[in-house]
Amino acid sequence: MSAAMQAHLRALQSDLQDLKEAIQEVIVGQDEIIRGVLICLLSGGHGLLEGVPGLGKTLLIRTLTQALELSFSRIQFTPDLMPADIVGTSVLVDDDAGGRSLVYQAGPIFSHIVLADEINRATPKTQSALLEAMAEAQVTVAGKTRALPQPFLVLATQNPLEMEGTYPLPEAQLDRFLFKINLRFPDEDDLVKILERTTGSATQSARKVLGGARLLEMRQLLRSIPVTPSLTRYVARVLRATHPDDSNASDLVRRYVRFGGSPRGAQSMLLAARVRAVMEGRMSPGTVDVRAVALPALRHRVILNFEGEAEGIQIDDVLNEVLAKIPED
Numbered sequence: 313m314s315a316a317m318q319a320h321l322r323a324l325q326s327d328l329q330d331l332k333e334a335i336q337e338v339i340v341g342q343d344e345i346i347r348g349v350l351i352c353l354l355s356g357g358h359g360l361l362e363g364v365p366g367l368g369k370t371l372l373i374r375t376l377t378q379a380l381e382l383s384f385s386r387i388q389f390t391p392d393l394m395p396a397d398i399v400g401t402s403v404l405v406d407d408d409a410g411g412r413s414l415v416y417q418a419g420p421i422f423s424h425i426v427l428a429d430e431i432n433r434a435t436p437k438t439q440s441a442l443l444e445a446m447a448e449a450q451v452t453v454a455g456k457t458r459a460l461p462q463p464f465l466v467l468a469t470q471n472p473l474e475m476e477g478t479y480p481l482p483e484a485q486l487d488r489f490l491f492k493i494n495l496r497f498p499d500e501d502d503l504v505k506i507l508e509r510t511t512g513s514a515t516q517s518a519r520k521v522l523g524g525a526r527l528l529e530m531r532q533l534l535r536s537i538p539v540t541p542s543l544t545r546y547v548a549r550v551l552r553a554t555h556p557d558d559s560n561a562s563d564l565v566r567r568y569v570r571f572g573g574s575p576r577g578a579q580s581m582l583l584a585a586r587v588r589a590v591m592e593g594r595m596s597p598g599t600v601d602v603r604a605v606a607l608p609a610l611r612h613r614v615i616l617n618f619e620g621e622a623e624g625i626q627i628d629d630v631l632n633e634v635l636a637k638i639p640e641d
Contacts (some may be wrong), residue, residue, distance in 0.1 A: 317536070321595055324530050328354070328591060331521045334379040338516045339372055340509065341502035341591040347591065348608055349467065350492040355583040356489025356531050358446050358466040360431075360481075360612065369469040369495060370505075372446055373427050376467075378518040380527070382424035383461065386566060387436035395441035399451045416453065421445050424461050425523060428468035432478045442466065446488040463527050483571075483615065490580045490637050492603075492612035537586045537596060544582065546599055546640070551578040552605060553634045554614050568620030569630065573613040580609040599640040 328350065335346055345361070349372065352359035361369045370386075377612040379457035387398060400419035404412050412522040420426065421442075431439065445451050449460045468489070470481075486492070496505060510517065556571030563574070592601075611627045622628075 317533075319326075320533055321537075321590060324533055325590055327473070327522060327526065327530065331379055331527060333460060334502075334518045335372070335375050338375045338509075339368060339519050340505040341498050342372065342495070345372065345493055345495055347588075348371075350589045350591070351584045351605065352467070352490050352526070353463075354530055354534055355461070355490055355580075356465075357580060357583065358488060359468070360486070360489040360492045361469045362472050362492060362595045362630045363469075363493060363495030364497075365471060367476060370427065370429060373425070373467045373469075374419065377425050378397060379521045380561065381523040382427070382521055382527075384425045384427070384461070385420035385423035386427040386429060387420050388429050389431050389438070390432060391435060391436050393434045393584060395438055398438065398441045399445070399453050400501045402454050415456075416456075418458075421451060422458075422460060424463055424465065426464075428466055430470060432470045432481055434479065437610040438477055439479065440530045443485065443488065447547050451613045462513065463531065467622070474583055483613075486612045487510060487574050488574050489612060490584065491608040493608050533589065534586050535583070537590070539582065539586070539597060543585075543597060543602065546638070547578050547581050547585075547602055549638050550581070550602065550634060551610075553638055554631070560638060562630075562637045564633050568616055568623070568625045570617035570620075571613060571615040573610045575612050577613045581605055584609055603635050603640075606635055 322546055332350060333348060336343075338344060349361075353376070361372075363369055374384075387393075396419065397418050398421050400417050400422070402414040402416050405415045406412055428442065441451075445460060445464075449462065449464045450457050451460065452458075455582055470478075549560060551573050552558045553562065553571065553572075553579075554565060554609055555561060556566045556569050558572070561569075581602050582597075584605035585597035587600045588598035588605055589595070607628055610631055614630065616625060617628065
């Protein structure tokens with residue numbers, strides 16, 4: 313790696329640390345969750361945050377947008393939400409000459425960061441409105457394709473407890489997310505800090521740290537970090553080991569998994585490993601980075617069979633066994 317690139321990476325590390333500290337000035341604890349969201353942001357991938365109500369999912373996303381000089385939209389997903397409420401529609405408008413014409417009115421999807429709150433409460437038809445946007449950063453309305461602003465990031469939330477009135481995300485939708493991040497309940501010390509910050513008269517907001525142009529530069533730089541062929545092969549082996557018909561599949565995979573991860577899972581691991589390595593102060597990723605990002609990158613892509621669901625098998629346990637079985641050399 314050249315000296316110039318090393319200097320660029322050190323500057324990136326400094327900017328990234330500044331961004332993380334700005335978020336932590338508002339958000340208590342949740343270091344791993346913040347790290348996961350930042351990896352999504354810098355990888356150019358989308359994130360699905362899952363946790364019970366009150367854990368700060370929406371606050372975290374709002375705080376991130378406050379620290380970035382980017383546009384932000386929040387879409388509250390409900391059963392009566394329509395695709396046009398997301399991507400926009402054409403409306404009749406009176407012109408100065410007394411005539412009428414169809415004018416396209418953009419929907420809230422035309423923002424740099426989009427919060428899809430409680431995404432699993434909308435119908436599959438409405439959820440599908442995000443597919444093209446998340447995969448290709450564009451939407452097609454009334455036969456015309458329109459590009460979305462760059463950088464573009466969807467951060468979705470869902471509640472794992474309430475199942476009534478929800479529509480599980482289809483596999484094609486889940487596969488568009490780089491990470492599925494599970495939020496933990498805060499421990500006693502973090503809970504005390506949360507109470508101290510949120511029950512007083514002071515209101516907190518994050519300071520501006522980065523703009524869109526700098527963020528795009530950081531994304532491009534991270535993608536140019538070299539990866540050894542052995543690490544690429546390791547990622548491929550980990551992904552293939554999630555398939556029950558693979559020779560490296562573990563006992564849990566063979567017994568309880570119906571479908572393993574898609575190639576997007578391998579892409580997600582390799583991209584996220586680059587970002588994590590830089591966040592840890594290193595110039596190139598290793599197997600330790602891949603293993604650290606494997607669970608959030610794969611837990612929504614591996615599908616259990618009927619027996620696995622009936623016995624309450626946890627995807628994370630299956631993936632941990634996969635990682636334990638694959639050698640790191």
